[in-house]
Amino acid sequence: MWIKPKYLFHENLVLTNYPEIDDLIREYGGDILESERFKRAEQVTHHGTTSVAQHSIDVARYALMLCIEQKKQGKKVSRRDVVRAALLHDIGMTDDDISNMVSARKTYAHPVRSALIARKEYGANLIQVDAIRKHMWPLYAMPPSFTAGWILIDADKFCSVREVTVRNIRGGADTPVTLSD
Numbered sequence: 001m002w003i004k005p006k007y008l009f010h011e012n013l014v015l016t017n018y019p020e021i022d023d024l025i026r027e028y029g030g031d032i033l034e035s036e037r038f039k040r041a042e043q044v045t046h047h048g049t050t051s052v053a054q055h056s057i058d059v060a061r062y063a064l065m066l067c068i069e070q071k072k073q074g075k076k077v078s079r080r081d082v083v084r085a086a087l088l089h090d091i092g093m094t095d096d097d098i099s100n101m102v103s104a105r106k107t108y109a110h111p112v113r114s115a116l117i118a119r120k121e122y123g124a125n126l127i128q129v130d131a132i133r134k135h136m137w138p139l140y141a142m143p144p145s146f147t148a149g150w151i152l153i154d155a156d157k158f159c160s161v162r163e164v165t166v167r168n169i170r171g172g173a174d175t176p177v178t179l180s181d
Contacts, residue, residue: 021064028083029060032122038087040094050163052090058163060086063155070147078127081148085131088118089152111136 025033032038041053050058063086067079092113115133118124124132131149134140135156144150 021061024064024079025057025060025083025087028080029087032084032087033057035121037091037094037117037121041091044093052093055159055163056087056090058159059089059152059155062158063151066151066154070151075147077147077151081125081127081131081146082151084118084122084124085128085135085148085152086155088122088124088128089114089132089135089156091117111140 038053038056041056042051044052060083063082064079067077067082070077090110092110092115111133115124115129118132119129127146127148130145131152134142134144134149135152137143137149137153144153
């Protein structure tokens, strides 16, 4: 199984109306989820207590939910590009020189490193690389060039704020929950 239960969205944000999301993540990003680098991401802390791997899967799940809503509105966006960009948007944080940086420097350095890794190790296309490189907009000077990038920004900010807020409210780590059968 590619997506372990500990990676599923946290309580109060169960996506019960979209059962196809996990299947799409497996279909489009299974190679990423099974890669050694992504497995290392399980050990890298992000936003205080969440792992880079868990954060990336949460972002992919929420981004797919946004894609489904876009489709209902008649807008077309590649779910494959969105999933792969979401899973890889913070993968550069698995490199020691990035993960050990002071937070402010990390903010600017990790999108570039993540985009390079995505292209070199996972064959990311132009849309995916653009979304990954620009996912920190408006801190990054240029906005995304494609819809997939805007979806990634929305999903990443939503999940990031939620992770930090939950940690501060509860005073501890997020507690991932599994979806019931």
